[in-house]
Amino acid sequence: MRETTELTGVVLQSQPVGEFDRRCVILTRERGKITAFARGARRTTSPLLALTNPFVFACFTMYEGKNAYTLVSADVSEYFTDLPNSQPGVYYGFYFLELAAWYTREGIEAGDTVSLIYVALKALMKGKMPARLIRRVFECRILTLNGEFALPDEGTVDQYLYYTLKFSMYAPVTRLFSFTLNENTERQFFRYVDDFLKRMTGRKFKSLQILKVMADLPDA
Secondary structure, three states, X not given: OOOOEEEEEXXXXXEEXXXXXXXXXXXXXXXXXXXXXXXXXXXXXXXXXXXXXXXXXXXXXXXXXXXXXXXXXXXXXXXXXXXXXXXXXXXXXXXXXXHHHHHOOEOOOOHHHHHHHHHHHHHHHXXXXXXXXXXXXXXXXXXXXXOOOOOXXXXXXXXXXXXXXXXXXXXXHHHOOOOOOOHHHHHHHHHHHHHHHHHHHOOOOHHHHHHHHOOOHHHO
């Protein structure tokens, strides 16, 4: 009998394959970004139906193959089922998944990124911090995790901007989405992070483009 592997993480992407199957991209703490096939997951009676949606956090039980995994079951810790009803929050959520997919790789542990996604989605659902600010803090932190963000020398920028950047880079993830900014500091922070992200990625993210055409763009 084949041995199964248990990996903890979040579903980043899910797409139909064939008549009833799904192909999922899952970001795992232990092995980074992996591809897993869920056989029969699109059948209405399948126990895998609800386990293969984006935003699902779980301990996934899988068979390991040569180039991909086969999903068997999952012990779900969070579905984020209310997020799709949040506008424009769900698009920010998809953007976080898309950005994480861009930066993560197979075989490289991604526990910090998995935790970052989780607390960012929780912050979106709580609604206490503006989504536009959650976005830039998320971007700042994921750039930092990948060694692509730099803190300016103290005294070379506005002190409030400096401390905002430092906090976003190094604060415990559980405290990360817990502040607000005045209009001036917020504008400087957004510009600084936007410039870094543009230089480091050089691409247009699909979910971010959706946000830019939404009627409530000022929140983006």
